[in-house]
Amino acid sequence: MSSILPRSQFIPLFALLLLHFAPAEIQGQNEGNLYASRFQPPGMWIWDNWFVHDGDQWHAFYLQVPKAIGKERRWKNNDLFKHVGHATAKEAPTGQFEWKNSGPALFALPGTWNDRHIATGSIIRHEGKWWQFFTGRGINGDGVGLALSDDLNKWNTEPAPLIPLIDTFAETAEAPYESVWQGETRHWAGISDPYIYPKPVDGWFYLVLCSRILDVPIEESGCLTLMRSQDLKNWESAGIMAWPRCFERMETPQLLHRPDGNWSLIFGGVVNSDWAKQKENQHAFPDAVRGKGSHKNYVYHFPTEFLVPAKDEHLHHIATPPGHYYIMKVISLKDTPDRSDLAFFTATEPDRGSVLSEPFRVKHLPEGGIELVRIQTESE
Incomplete structure (x- = not known):
């Protein structure tokens, strides 16, 4: 090459x-x-x-x-x-x-x-x-x-990739990584959507990946995993961040350090709707996901630190206005003293067809959820 x-x-x-x-x-x-x-x-x-x-x-x-x-x-x-x-x-x-x-x-x-x-x-x-x-x-x-x-x-x-990935819909794949999740060793591979947190934490840069657990049905295989590096070129696994066993994919993640010092992990959840209808009543779906359908926006709350496994009770659905708003990303305004956050979709x-949305103000809720506030224009 x-x-x-x-x-x-x-x-x-x-x-x-x-x-x-x-x-x-x-x-x-x-x-x-x-x-x-x-x-x-x-x-x-x-x-x-x-x-x-x-x-x-x-x-x-x-x-x-x-x-x-x-x-x-x-x-x-x-x-x-x-x-x-x-x-x-x-x-x-x-x-x-x-x-x-x-x-x-x-x-x-x-x-x-x-x-x-x-x-x-x-x-x-x-x-x-x-x-x-x-x-x-x-x-x-x-x-x-x-x-x-x-x-x-x-x-x-x-000239070469930094981290191996597999195709989103690959039926079989080798597992480049293994991590312990809830006491069991799981084999996983990254799929897409690397999100690099912009500042090192304790000397390490952290990157979140949309990934798949490889030894379960694809309908419940979607997870978010963490990679770390000290030079941004040589990466190693830092484990599984979140695996609620109800998503095919957990897309385009973003890790945020909230104004209150806690952490948020935002993502878009892809659900196999037919599978979900059969499984919701017999499978331990998180309350935040139950009945929501596919391509919805979610946020995990991490009190104090993000280097711990996410908990289902800390998962929140992000309500959006009527219409299709998906793939949420948050920016922090630079010229406001209170570090106002805006969300785009x-x-x-x-x-x-598909466009970059108008921005919404982000309200970080005490329990870890996110509320969106529509911005009024001068003519409204």
Whole structure:
């Protein structure tokens, strides 16, 4: 495998065409008050957002595919088309962010280990550079990839994955890791969605993965696991964080240090609805999940520290407004003295499809749950 890819390397024609859809213009201002701060780049569907602040403005990254490929290929059979997009916005304590499209940020490229597509990731600042950890899919295997940048615009991808992953729907797989959960040794593998906590804790960087327990039916295999590293390149298992045995997947996690000093672990829960209807009354489903259906947002509460197994009684459903709001990510405003938190989602509209949602104020509840408060616009 070659070293970091030179900028002169061949780029597929469709990637060059996508660069055409990168005007620095404000999007999402024509849908009335509700959609005032929503965003969708021209010609794209977007979803699974992650954010970082550079000291001057916010940067949103997200998965995107061109609408030109057609709805039937929006979620599958879209190798090389699915990639990471980028937008920026000045902080707006009023909540009315005006996102400006910065175009594509990362692609899967032929001739690399990541030659199929890219999926969700996260970014931190370390040693003068930006480190973007992402889900990489390849013909010869999947993994957590790493790309480095000086300015959040131009990225150089490392030549090999850092952590092995398996395909989301793999029927069989080798287990690269084993951990003890409730007194039993469990074999597990990461699937996707690396979330890197931005600061080291006791000398270690921690990364949360959407993972699967491999010796149980897929309907109950979804779990969240923890990796740790001291240099951000060499990683080891730090165990299973959460396994409630009711999700196929626990997607796009985010670990938050709450204002009260406790911790929250946010994720999106994918449930096999037919299986759940049969199992809810005979299986020990957490109360927070019972009857909720699939693709809902949840938060685990960790009193005092997160390096302990999550408890079902500390799992809370996050209620959202009518409509489809999924994949919640929280940012902490930099220019407010009380460290106000805002939440963004992937929202779905009848005409435009999936977009970056308007923000909501986050209220951290004493028992560990989260309440969302809609931000009123000036005209309301």
